[in-house]
Amino acid sequence: MAKPSVDKELCIGCGSCISVCPECFELDDEGKSSVIAETCDCDLEEIVLGCPVQAITVEDKEEK
Numbered sequence: 001m002a003k004p005s006v007d008k009e010l011c012i013g014c015g016s017c018i019s020v021c022p023e024c025f026e027l028d029d030e031g032k033s034s035v036i037a038e039t040c041d042c043d044l045e046e047i048v049l050g051c052p053v054q055a056i057t058v059e060d061k062e063e064k
């Protein structure tokens with residue numbers, strides 16, 4: 001499991017991440033992507049690569 005985060009300074013609100021994974025991302029009031037899930041099961045690598053401005057980073061949550 002991994003937790004993504006969005007740099008809202010970079011996000012241009014293209015909606016790409018939201019279309020791939022609406023369970024984890026939604027547009028906030030300012031039209032920027034917002035992470036709404038604590039951890040995501042979706043294909044975060046695809047989402048990170050699909051962001052046109054590299055606004056998404058992923059923090060791995062290793063189970064210990």
Ligand code: SF4
Pocket residue numbers: 006010011012013014015016017018032033050051052053054055056
């Ligand atoms: Fe913002 Fe990137 Fe998501 Fe597009 S893909 S909405 S620029 S975080």
